[in-house]
Amino acid sequence: MDDETRLIRAGHAPGALAKTVGPPIQKGSTILLPDAASLYPSDDSITYGRQGLSAQFALQAALAEMEGAAGVTLFPSGLAALAGALLAVLKAGDEVLVVDTIYKPTRRFCDRMLKRFGVAVRYYDPRQSPDDLVDSVSDATRLILMESPGSLSFEMQNVGRIAELARARGVLTMADNTWGAGYLHRPLAHGVDISVQALTKYVGGHSDVFMGSAAAKDPKLVRALEDGVLHLGWAVSGDDAYQMLRGLRTLPTRLARQGESGLLVAAWLRDQPQVVQMLHPALPGCPGHELWARDYTGACGLFGFVLRPGPDLAVNAFLDALELFGLGFSWGGFESLAISCDEQLANRTFRRDYGGPLIRLHVGLESPADLIADLQRALEAYAKATA
Ligand SMILES: Cc1ncc(COP(=O)(O)O)c(C=O)c1O
Structure with missing residues (x-):
């Protein structure tokens, strides 16, 4: 066979592959x-x-x-x-x-x-x-x-x-x-x-x-x-x-940690004066908690909360003050993220007044204490911008 044909025929996978x-x-x-x-x-x-x-x-x-x-x-x-x-x-x-x-x-x-x-x-x-x-x-x-x-x-x-x-x-x-x-x-x-x-x-x-x-x-x-x-x-x-x-191999381990960290962060947020409502089904007292307790074996790290009323400028000041939470639309990764939501809520058929600006957080695999310190800074920026 000519070289070009030999090159096309050569180097195919071996019949039996080693088991990985x-x-x-x-x-x-x-x-x-x-x-x-x-x-x-x-x-x-x-x-x-x-x-x-x-x-x-x-x-x-x-x-x-x-x-x-x-x-x-x-x-x-x-x-x-x-x-x-x-x-x-x-x-x-x-x-x-x-x-x-x-x-x-x-x-x-x-x-x-x-x-x-x-x-x-x-x-x-x-x-x-x-x-x-x-x-x-x-x-x-x-x-x-x-x-x-x-x-x-x-x-x-x-x-x-x-x-x-x-x-x-x-x-x-x-x-x-x-x-x-x-x-x-x-x-x-x-x-x-x-x-x-x-x-x-x-x-x-x-x-x-x-x-x-x-x-x-x-x-x-x-x-x-x-x-x-x-x-x-x-x-x-x-x-x-x-x-x-x-990813599937470590899904349960990551979810357990992110769910637990998310609940720690959510419980801390609930007690802050700038927060009027938590939207986390796994947090006792939140809307839908009973259905979550009945139908779920745990929580992930994604939840929302409502800030006391303030202008868009103050919401942006909150988000811009975050250093550990990235600003991004996705979730489910190892990293913490935050977004404002009100713009997206506007196209709903059954509009609701949540009582203030709605923020969505994704809690990643960072230390919850560091994430709380980051949120503390951002809430201070929010308080300043609404004063
Ligand atoms: C609830 C939900 N469903 C579906 C999707 C779409 O996933 P993908 O980005 O892979 O298209 C997203 C993405 O944010 C989501 O939040």
């Missing part, structure tokens, strides 16, 4: 098939790399174990998981009920794309009772999309009761369970049909990889989710899947 703790990362769009008959298999055999390879399969299996699912589908981001799962089960003429406290970009997808494809979108107040909510379904209602606790304002929903009532009416349920990370809360065990999460947050844990997942128990739904990804042509890389699997 993590799965091998296979990279490949092309899959070499053993014979002509395998080109068009009658079963689900993989014939093209977009369907996923060793690392993606290992991650799917681990997530299925955690979620108590028959199958888990991977998406290129958390938002893609929400959009993809909705597209997989909805059709023109359907109506979807979406909790008003949904992650804002999910709402944007519903308003700007789902509606354009003939799906009616109706928002509901997270404080509405499950009975009233399910009483409001119409013949066209196909799905209820929950997020509990709600984005930014942390309203809890009675997920199990909504799922039970919806099922009796033939309506599917889906939950964005990014706060519970598939670990602190398992929607499928509470009767929810599809459990979605942004793996980007706690499973990744290091603020550097995007991915989302959708898990289901019913094999027909698992198939619908897989078909959705297949038809849309979405794929996640083996490298990213490997990183997610690596």
Whole structure:
């Protein structure tokens, strides 16, 4: 053979790979098939790399174990998981009920794309009772999309009761369970049909990889989710899947520490004169605490609090005085973050007055004492700016 041919044929992986703790990362769009008959298999055999390879399969299996699912589908981001799962089960003429406290970009997808494809979108107040909510379904209602606790304002929903009532009416349920990370809360065990999460947050844990997942128990739904990804042509890389699997190994340990630190910080904040309300479902006395205690095995490090009324300028002074908390929209990583929320709350259907500016904190793996000292400085800056 000529040199160019020899170079193309040389250096393929050895037949048997040494066993490592993590799965091998296979990279490949092309899959070499053993014979002509395998080109068009009658079963689900993989014939093209977009369907996923060793690392993606290992991650799917681990997530299925955690979620108590028959199958888990991977998406290129958390938002893609929400959009993809909705597209997989909805059709023109359907109506979807979406909790008003949904992650804002999910709402944007519903308003700007789902509606354009003939799906009616109706928002509901997270404080509405499950009975009233399910009483409001119409013949066209196909799905209820929950997020509990709600984005930014942390309203809890009675997920199990909504799922039970919806099922009796033939309506599917889906939950964005990014706060519970598939670990602190398992929607499928509470009767929810599809459990979605942004793996980007706690499973990744290091603020550097995007991915989302959708898990289901019913094999027909698992198939619908897989078909959705297949038809849309979405794929996640083996490298990213490997990183997610690596994050999953330490998820319980990180969540335990971040949940505990978050509660310490929240309990301290509750006693500060500049704070009028805490929004942390795991903090006794906060709205939704009973549902959290019933349905969750722990808390993550994300929560909100309300400052006593003050101008935007003072809110910015608070945020700008923070030295350890970064200003950033994400969460779930090892680092602490803070954002102001009022601008995002303005586009809700059921607007609420929380009694002052709402701040969201993500407590990372730093020492809680250092984080409290940082917040103390920032609250002093807030007091000065409102004086
Ligand atoms: C509750 C929730 N769901 C979904 C997402 C989307 O995740 P991703 O950034 O991976 O698209 C986010 C991101 O902030 C989120 O907070």
